């Protein structure tokens with residue numbers, strides 16, 4: 451069973467529907483990035499999933515519970531929606547102790563270990579009011595990690611951060627991923643999300659346009675490669691008779707495009723070199739999340755234009 455599952459979620463504000471039948475699943479141990487531009491419905495989707503908003507229709511299950519029964523999950527679920535929750539007049543350490551008291555007698559994580567994990571050890575005695583936005587975000591994440599959650603949901607963990615702050619939060623996400631915490635993150639920062647997510651869902655205008663493992667979304671699973679070698683014609687002949695290699699059409703005359711089986715790359719490289727070709731490059735052809743996204747936006751705009759033209 452997925453850690454979090456959303457089925458056919460719709461949300462209307464008055465007569466205006468802003469989430470149009472979104473279905474997605476976050477597998478245990480995954481880092482799922484819900485990405486999309488401002489206003490695409492990320493926060494609304496997460497809010498419905500977490501019982502903060504009542505969906506117009508659709509079903510949600512979070513660690514096997516419905517959004518109305520999330521209190522039963524106790525510390526298994528943690529949510530960071532707002533980074534301003536720290537008590538400003540308390541120090542970083544006092545904030546964590548305060549949250550620990552609110553958590554009751556549960557088996558909580560050691561505060562020094564947590565401070566180390568989120569990179570705030572040196573600021574343990576600084577007042578929360580003196581922290582930068584990135585430091586406040588990391589304090590909020592530390593608070594969310596106190597009760598050792600299995601699933602951590604973060605709305606826009608990167609917004610408003612400078613480059614260093616982004617790097618620190620991404621490093622923290624990677625550490626959590628390696629510990630096996632399931633993460634659901636929303637963000638419009640595609641480039642950065644690509645560095646940390648294992649799965650991605652692209653929301654556009656309230657519709658989930660793409661959903662799946664990052665490798666598949668980026669076309670990494672397709673096995674497409676480019677080869678630059680001379681003489682190119684001989685390289686083409688060699689490629690054509692090498693096992694696990696399929697020649698694809700290429701618009702360029704100075705390279706080959708191929709689909710390679712998983713063990714095809716070393717086999718082809720060896721064959722090319724052994725048969726006297728100079729091999730300059732053999733690289734995987736893949737897209738970035740940004741280019742995938744731009745393609746979707748173009749398709750969305752074209753569909754909207756067609757709709758306007760025909761209605």
Ligand SMILES: Nc1ncnc2c1ncn2[C@@H]1O[C@H](COP(=O)(O)OP(=O)(O)OP(=O)(O)O)[C@@H](O)[C@H]1O
Nearest residue numbers: 463468486487488489490491492493494495606638
């Ligand atoms: N309370 C509300 N009443 C009416 N419309 C709303 C309300 N909250 C959100 N919306 C609208 O719903 C749509 C989706 O908003 P949402 O905040 O979910 O998007 P988002 O992808 O999280 O955007 P952002 O990146 O800006 O946070 C937007 O068009 C927004 O204007």
